[in-house]
Amino acid sequence: MTTTGEGTDQRAAPPATAADLPAATVRRLPEYLRALGALSESGVDTVSSEILAGATGVNSAMLRKDLSQLGASGMRGVGYSVAALATHIAGVLGLTKDSRVAIIGLGHLGQALARYPGFSERGFDIVGLFDADPGIIGRDLDGLPVRDVALLGRAVRDEGINIGVIATPGAAAQHVADLLVDAGVTSILNFAPCVLAVPQGVAVRKVDLAVELQILSFHEHHKTLGRSEAQINKRRER
Amino acid sequence: MTTTGEGTDQRAAPPATAADLPAATVRRLPEYLRALGALSESGVDTVSSEILAGATGVNSAMLRKDLSQLGASGMRGVGYSVAALATHIAGVLGLTKDSRVAIIGLGHLGQALARYPGFSERGFDIVGLFDADPGIIGRDLDGLPVRDVALLGRAVRDEGINIGVIATPGAAAQHVADLLVDAGVTSILNFAPCVLAVPQGVAVRKVDLAVELQILSFHEHHKTLGRSEAQINKRRER
DNA sequence: TCCTGTGAATTTCTTCACAGCC
DNA sequence: GGCTGTGAAGAAATTCACAGGA
Structure with missing residues (x-):
């Protein structure tokens, strides 16, 4: 996991x-x-x-x-x-009430997340976009403006944001996590390639796309040695 | 996970x-x-x-x-x-030799993946982009053209592609997986929200962004119900 | 003294197999 | 007959705790 x-x-x-x-x-x-x-x-x-x-x-x-x-x-x-x-x-x-999500970091990945239809389909409202880059602040993504990350804490409190999605470069991720935690967010989804330190009681889940590929690489590398085990896959007619 | x-x-x-x-x-x-x-x-x-x-x-x-x-x-x-x-x-x-990756499905997520610097940084060369939508086929992403998914099988064989990344809608994912498997790919990273059926010996890893948020939602929902948790703020380290 | 390597204990997760209900 | 619910067995993952080398 x-x-x-x-x-x-x-x-x-x-x-x-x-x-x-x-x-x-x-x-x-x-x-x-x-x-x-x-x-x-x-x-x-x-x-x-x-x-x-x-x-x-x-x-x-x-x-x-x-x-x-x-x-x-x-x-x-x-x-x-x-x-x-x-x-x-x-x-x-807890999906009976919609969650309010902020995305921090709107590089390619953050933008894709902001536009990912699967989120709103399943009851996650993206209500805030934040970045530190002046070249990105002010842009409009499907009707939502990208705001300065300096405004994040206030927005969390004023707009009832309860989930933070971090899609910044690794170097900025801990700082953003601190801002989120200080503003009261207790659930964080982290796409940055680093381990976040947060107080007890704050849930962090990490998704690292390159990690997934490296795990596949392991299987690929050792497949020649006569193994298999996929087993979830009972084969299927198709 | x-x-x-x-x-x-x-x-x-x-x-x-x-x-x-x-x-x-x-x-x-x-x-x-x-x-x-x-x-x-x-x-x-x-x-x-x-x-x-x-x-x-x-x-x-x-x-x-x-x-x-x-x-x-x-x-x-x-x-x-x-x-x-x-x-x-x-x-x-198995990172000593670079892997050759194809991305299938170039909606917002696929495009973000195609441009994600973390892949090439860690030795994964994205060498092929494929889609079924005529409105997307032919586009150029940072120098790589998006090709018709009908050409996928041949490209896998001719270009030594050994990892397939599926970023299509769920409905198309199984078909794409079949194409990959038939062409000899044995490692698949699946971003589509569905379970893929593949033969034994093919490794599939699944990443579902909405699933991660739902797990956070569970924690969020039950945090308040959880026992007093008097010292939620153990604070410390970083 | 500091730190690795590892058996043993423990905890967590998964599967089996079957009793019981429809 | 079909299918759920679950105790018991089994497997896997994690942590403890300490022997032994640098």
């Missing part, structure tokens, strides 16, 4: 809530949700764990275990209600 | 090679490499596991275990040679 910022909870057993879901389960929930959306559009209204697992590349027992941990419940002999399950997962993920 | 394509190895013990590295270790190697590069630029030439672990956000015992599995070896009482370790890791990852 390419992720940091997880909190470790060593507190004496509190009443179990959805907040106690294993990290591995949380990672899979968005995937389930996407598959459910696709099924829903195809007019399917009930689905078995076997089918849904196939559509998301996981084992069906794991899927059932994940769902039972949510408190979601299927019907024995029948399966899960697509609509009910989607609603339930969306609720657990 | 938000990643797939990892293998589970249930084969009877083959001669141990670098190819048998645990998936979790492989995922961390690029991160170590990046940190080593930064140290190297700062003129540091020896580093302890404690320091390097700090720079990459992992536990020092895990770092040592990872490195010892590579066959890399440090000097007791001293640490690791930054240069030697970087060379060693790059070798294991």
Whole structure:
């Protein structure tokens, strides 16, 4: 995973809530949700764990275990209600209210993120764009102006921004993270190739595009040595 | 994370090679490499596991275990040679020879990827751009023309492309993956929001930007519900 | 003394396999 | 018969803790 910022909870057993879901389960929930959306559009209204697992590349027992941990419940002999399950997962993920996102750093990647339709489609409103480069400040991206990063803290407070996406060069990323944290943001998605230091309680997820390619490079490099293991891929008719 | 394509190895013990590295270790190697590069630029030439672990956000015992599995070896009482370790890791990852990458789908995201300097900086040469949209085919991106995706198979073979990056809409992704696989590509990085079916032996890694935000949304949603967390502000370090 | 390398313990994640309900 | 929910087993990943070399 390419992720940091997880909190470790060593507190004496509190009443179990959805907040106690294993990290591995949380990672899979968005995937389930996407598959459910696709099924829903195809007019399917009930689905078995076997089918849904196939559509998301996981084992069906794991899927059932994940769902039972949510408190979601299927019907024995029948399966899960697509609509009910989607609603339930969306609720657990907190997608019932839209999040307000700021993107900091509007180079090529930041601009692509700003225009990525997948964000607004899934309830993430991009409400602020910030950069430090005077040559970029003032530009307009699909109706949103790029503002000076010096205005970031105030904007976070005034505009209810709760997620920050950092797409700056590595050298600027820590400074931006500090600004976000000081303004009260507790969720950060970091595309810069560096590890961010943040206080406990702030969640950081990191996506490094070059890292992904390097992992592929490893597989490519060692494939000749007679291995395979893709296994998620049961082959499929096509 | 938000990643797939990892293998589970249930084969009877083959001669141990670098190819048998645990998936979790492989995922961390690029991160170590990046940190080593930064140290190297700062003129540091020896580093302890404690320091390097700090720079990459992992536990020092895990770092040592990872490195010892590579066959890399440090000097007791001293640490690791930054240069030697970087060379060693790059070798294991197969970064000694440049990879040849094709990007398929040149919407906003694909264009940003095509221009992302991090790829070429780390030895990934983008040598082909492909799209199905006549309005995009023929455009020029920093000197590379966007070609018709119908030419993809031939280009893979003629130009030695060994990694495919899919940045198309979800509906087109499986078709593109099939083209890549049929042409002999065995490493695919998928940005489309769907699970790809590929034969065994093909490595697929998936990056879904919206998934990352949804995971953050979960943390955001449950942070308030989480127990008091009296000392959310442990603050410190950086 | 400082730091690596590693067995053992621990925790987390995944799969199996089957009881129970429709 | 089909399918969920789950205890128990198994595998993987992580951390501990310390022996031993420089």
